[in-house]
Amino acid sequence: MGPLAPEQAMMMALEEGSKGAGFVSPNPLVGCAILDQNYQLIALAHHERVGEGHAEVNALKQIQNTTLLNGAHIYVTLEPCAHEGRTPSCAKTLAELPIASVTYGLEDPNPLVSGKGAEILRASGKKVQIFDGLKDELEELAEIFLMNQRQGRPFVGVKVASSLDGRIALADGTSQWITGESARTQVQYLRGIYDAMVTGAGTILKDDPRLNSRDPRFANKQQKLIVLDPDGETLSRIAEWNFAKARSSDDIFVVVRPGLARPLSVGRALEVPVLDQGFDLKELLQTLHELAIHSVLVEAGGFTVSRFLRAGLVDRLYLFMAAKILGEGMSWTEGLKIRTLAETPRLRKIRVQTFGEDLLLTARLRS
Ligand SMILES: NC(=O)c1ccc[n+]([C@@H]2O[C@H](COP(=O)([O-])OP(=O)(O)OC[C@H]3O[C@@H](n4cnc5c(N)ncnc54)[C@H](OP(=O)(O)O)[C@@H]3O)[C@@H](O)[C@H]2O)c1
Known part of the structure; x- marks a missing residue:
């Protein structure tokens, strides 16, 4: 596989995220693709089960040769979490890595944590951006979680x-x-x-x-x-x-x-x-x-x-x-x-x- 365009990487993360359907409640479905510094895919994973690793952590686990993370690019369907819950904060985990950028699909809808994951990553010097596009697909992947958060x-x-x-x-x-x-x-x-x-x-x-x-x-x-x-x-x-x-x-x-x-x-x-x-x-x-x-x-x-x-x-x-x-x-x-x-x-x-x-x-x- 050659280098991936951002849209391809986010599409792959979206498809991957849907594999957790039925097993992650009350968490959102999330998928994550990691590309090396040359935009080659080096990991693709999803949040598989509630209480177990988040998509970003599951993707990182697939990478044996950690030098590949130098200058790498993370594409994840939802803002990396800032809080420590059943699992450690993904934003903090990513902040400690030598990666270059994090692109996420949707902001966390919870007003208490929204934007906080991005802040942690920015403070560590990473390039952080919200993906511009695929909004319908990203909203659909997380639709149950978004409804729970927005309308209780x-x-x-x-x-x-x-x-x-x-x-x-x-x-x-x-x-x-x-x-x-x-x-x-x-x-x-x-x-x-x-x-x-x-x-x-x-x-x-x-x-x-x-x-x-x-x-x-x-x-x-x-x-x-x-x-x-x-x-x-x-x-x-x-x-x-x-x-x-x-x-x-x-x-x-x-x-x-x-x-x-x-x-x-x-x-x-x-x-x-x-x-x-x-x-x-x-x-x-x-x-x-x-x-x-x-x-x-x-x-x-x-x-x-x-x-x-x-x-x-x-x-x-x-x-x-x-x-x-x-x-x-x-x-x-x-x-x-x-x-x-x-x-x-x-x-x-x-x-x-x-x-x-x-x-x-x-x-x-x-x-
Ligand atoms: N093809 C399909 O996709 C499909 C799927 C399921 C069922 N069906 C078919 O549908 C038929 C059954 O229809 P049905 O209308 O008798 O059954 P139903 O909708 O399964 O059940 C009706 C019962 O639910 C109560 N109910 C439902 N919503 C309510 C609400 N908001 N408030 C108060 N009560 C509520 C009704 O109370 P009230 O008596 O007060 O109205 C009634 O007792 C069967 O032939 C079945 O095979 C087809």
């Missing part, structure tokens, strides 16, 4: 598997399977990269799904599930549902209206206040935040998805569309009343991929 709530993804005419089930409730195997394999991955799944009692009562990830990469991961069950309809047989057999008791939360919580043989009942349109979803997210749940993937019926949309609490949509027409049946926006075009939820940064014969439209929602 979990990041909300919504997964929908629908027909071309927007149906998620036939009129008789049959929904397995609208999409093909390849799309469903991707869903297993998506379930793994979020801290928790959210569903409604209707889906449990109709389909009795496991709602865990069977992607082998996440086999040892705690897979939390939140069931929105205002009337406590799932509680009497709680241990018998497939979701309860598929995960440990500590990872199950059933959300009920005030007054209905009771001790359960499996899982925990949580009370959340109810407004006109059902649970107060802001309160729900606040409760989940307090439980150290930093991201959720909603996989539920159309009324539930619509409530999150109406509340402006969908951050990312994953819409799998099968090339099928189902006619009458539940739509994924069931009950979503929109009076003027100005009120329609705005999608941005839209990406379309194919999985077998199905399409996946991924987009951010304005929030």
